[in-house]
Amino acid sequence: MEHPHVYVDADACPVKSEVTRVAERHDLPVTWVAGSHMRVPEGGRVRIEVVAQGFDAADDWIVEHVAAGDIVVTADIALASRCLAKGAAALGNTGAPFTEDTHTFNVSSGGLCFESRHNLPMGCRLALKIALPPALRAKFGGRSLYRVYAAVCRVERATEASSFRVGVRFLSEIA
DSSP: OOOOOOEEEEEOOSOHHHHHHHHHTTOOOEEESSSSSOOOOOOOEEEEEESSSSSTTTHHHHHHHHEEEEEEEEEOHHHHHHHHTOOOOETTTTTTTTOSSSSSEEESSEEEEEEESEEETTOOOEEEEEEOOHHHGGTTOOEEEEEEEEEEEEEESSSTTTTTEEEEEEEOOOO
């Protein structure tokens, strides 16, 4: 039986040495995927893949190369969801596995990214309700929904021809 391949979304990965140690212990090949060259821990079956700069370029490369049974390490929920759909395992930076129940958008401090069936115009203002996972609810006063105004700052065609990947930046909290 062939060992799974480990792909790491390396641009913001805080656990590089831990991933390398575990991969070496189990004799697994590791590919670090990043938008620019960086130092990664050296190892016998470790390599770095530098991809073109651009919105989700590293994510797209990983999804193109990952196969069922492989392992992806990422903090990006959208990337994890795409890899799960291909039969790969997806782990967060803490080692916790992503599942099909994990939220399908990635919330950051300044905005979020999600898929839409509509081609939203740039600058369009939206009122969004974001369902918070239990781990973040305490940070937001125990609320399960976080409501914000946001402006569309990026739109591109998603891998499925009928949907668009939309990036928004938060403007203010609704209340």
